[in-house]
Amino acid sequence: MSVTPRALALDALERIERDGAYANLLLPELLRRTGLATRDRNFTTELVYGTTRMRRACDFLVDRFLTRDLEPRVRNALRLGAYQLHFLAMKPHAAVGETVEVAPKPARGLVNAVLRRVAEHPVVWPDEATRLSYPDWIVTTLEAEVGREAAHATLAIMNEAPTVTERADGYVQDLASQWVAAAIEAQEGEAVADLCAAPGGKATLLAATGARVVAGDIRPGRIGLIRSNAPGLAVVAADAARPPFAPGCFDRVLIDAPCSGLGTLRRRPDARWRVDAGAPERLGLVQKQLVSAAVGLLRPGGTLVYSVCTLTDAEGLAVDDHLARAYPEMKPVEALPAPWEAHGRGARLLPHAAGTDGMYLLRLRRRA
Ligand SMILES: C[S@@+](CC[C@H](N)C(=O)[O-])C[C@H]1O[C@@H](n2cnc3c(N)ncnc32)[C@H](O)[C@@H]1O
Structure with missing residues (x-):
């Protein structure tokens, strides 16, 4: 069976977290080895980069409905699902169903149940660091040094994919x-x-x-x-x-x-x-x-x-x-x-x- 964006994304998320792989080096390498069409490659990138950036926020979304610790692959499947539901605003039937399919078999019931609850329950964020998905120290340092409002605006824009600027000589540089x-x-x-x-x-x-x-x-x-x-x-x-x-x-x-x-x-x-x-x-x-x-x-x-x-x-x-x-x-x-x-x-x-x-x-x- 050919690989799907969500299956590939789950592998990538695991390697980024478990092996400390760099997302921007690992993912192009993984994608190169698949026969995925451009649209699916772009979707995989969105899933991996987005879920990695929003890891803390996704954990909060799912932890509301969990009572015990999970093995990393199951947690990453839940993050992946929560990212699609909350940050990509995808319809639950697609986001939940297809994410459940790539989750480890014994945990599929749990992943399905938790993601359905994530889809149904509006979120009340406990603080800005969780909502914006950064470690506390980054948020408090920037709040203190650039001001609260500017810090939050800066942190929010850094959750978006960067624009690509190419110089006249073809070199890509911000x-x-x-x-x-x-x-x-x-x-x-x-x-x-x-x-x-x-x-x-x-x-x-x-x-x-x-x-x-x-x-x-x-x-x-x-x-x-x-x-x-x-x-x-x-x-x-x-x-x-x-x-x-x-x-x-x-x-x-x-x-x-x-x-x-x-x-x-x-x-x-x-x-x-x-x-x-x-x-x-x-x-x-x-x-x-x-x-x-x-x-x-x-x-x-x-x-x-x-x-x-x-x-x-x-x-x-x-x-x-x-x-x-x-x-x-x-x-x-x-x-x-x-x-x-x-x-x-x-x-x-x-x-x-x-x-x-x-x-x-x-x-x-x-x-x-
Ligand atoms: C921010 S990057 C430079 C980016 C580069 N100026 C550009 O525009 O493409 C910093 C560089 O400093 C180098 N570096 C770190 N410590 C250094 C040191 N003590 N002396 C010289 N280079 C150093 C790193 O290897 C890295 O390539």
Whole structure:
């Protein structure tokens, strides 16, 4: 018998949860091996990504009618059914019947009974973290740092599938990343270092300005990605905390730092369940080291651009506080236009402002 979207989705959900597989890597691989038509592939993707994002909300929907713990495959079948009923607003006869069919045989009666009750009973959410389906720490951190209303709008839009933006050269890259590259304002002939560059999305845009770009990354395995995305670029495998360059030799340095990624949760459905609450503080320490080293590479009058695809202050304002204290010779450059909003001396881009990824960006110029 050929595989169905729901059967494939259930396998994927189990592997994402049990084996820690990355949804955006696992699913294309699983789909490649099936003969599913495009429409069914798209439906499978919707089921897997959606149920993974809304895992906490789906658990709440079904837990109202459960009195005991379930084995993971049964729980995932229930989540899958609840997702179709509640978030895809599918008719119960299709959503319940076909989900029951892919559930483990001994549990089919239970899955049928619980999903029917989910279909019949309106939900009263206990709190926003459950309704929006995020870990508590992400919701409380963003509520405190961007405000309740903006946090909820941002978290809601990150439950939707991302828009795909293709550049004129065919490279697929979110607009927010393109705006970060533009904010560097690299000029023809300038020496520009992009020291956390893989896979090379921003480096390719920098090179297109006619600047002389050096792209580095600490992971040798990822250097190959820069090479294939930007043939002809000077690349180097190096730790940006100890960059192998002479002091003062660059006009501009970009540190597009490793971060908690809370601004890109729409494209990585399982990421919210992976990142731990300690990550922003931990990454903040690394980010401070990276920007400190970058300052030393700038010629007088040179510009540092620091960016992260996240929204926590530990990785934004706190990094700037460190720079302000340690390098008073570094002064902010003009403010960025909307949809960026000023945040301390830098700028923040909230996902719901323009339907992009979320970012924090800081531009500082070294006194000439
Ligand atoms: C946000 S990604 C960069 C995305 C890239 N700028 C683009 O636009 O395609 C961060 C990168 O930093 C690299 N990285 C992490 N720690 C680093 C370090 N200490 N030095 C240099 N690169 C590092 C990671 O391997 C990862 O490729």
